[in-house]
Amino acid sequence: MLLKDFYKIISLDKEGDQKYLAIILINEHHEIFKGHFPGNPITPGVCMMQIIKELAAQITGKTLIMERLSNVKFMALINPEITPELRLELDIVVTDDDRVKLKNVTCFNDTVALKLNCVYKIVS
Secondary structure (H helix, E strand, C coil), rough: CCCCEEEEEEEEEEEECCCEEEEEEEEECCHHHHHCCCCCCCCCCHHHHHHHHHHHHHHCCCEEEEEEEEEEEECCCCCCCCEEEEEEEEEEEEEEEEEEEEEEEEEEECCCEEEEEEEECCCC
């Protein structure tokens, strides 16, 4: 975990051949929220992208490095004081050329907060 104590995985379940569902809890007291933003904490988008990468690495058992992003859409602000629990739907395909293709939808309650497609290179 790149950011110590930033989030906790509540559950991580395989839902289908390449589909996974993760429920995570963002730590609303994490140091990062003192600067992003005092009195109105917003989960940084780059932190959400890191969480997705870490989940993909855990699922595949591989060390990954982001190679390409496409269709990144931040659709709603994630305030950890109001909605600390997030649902991440992950569609993961490991290719023959040492790549991991991932599609993600991140939600809280019935609100879609983030959608992204990316390709990671397997480094080990």
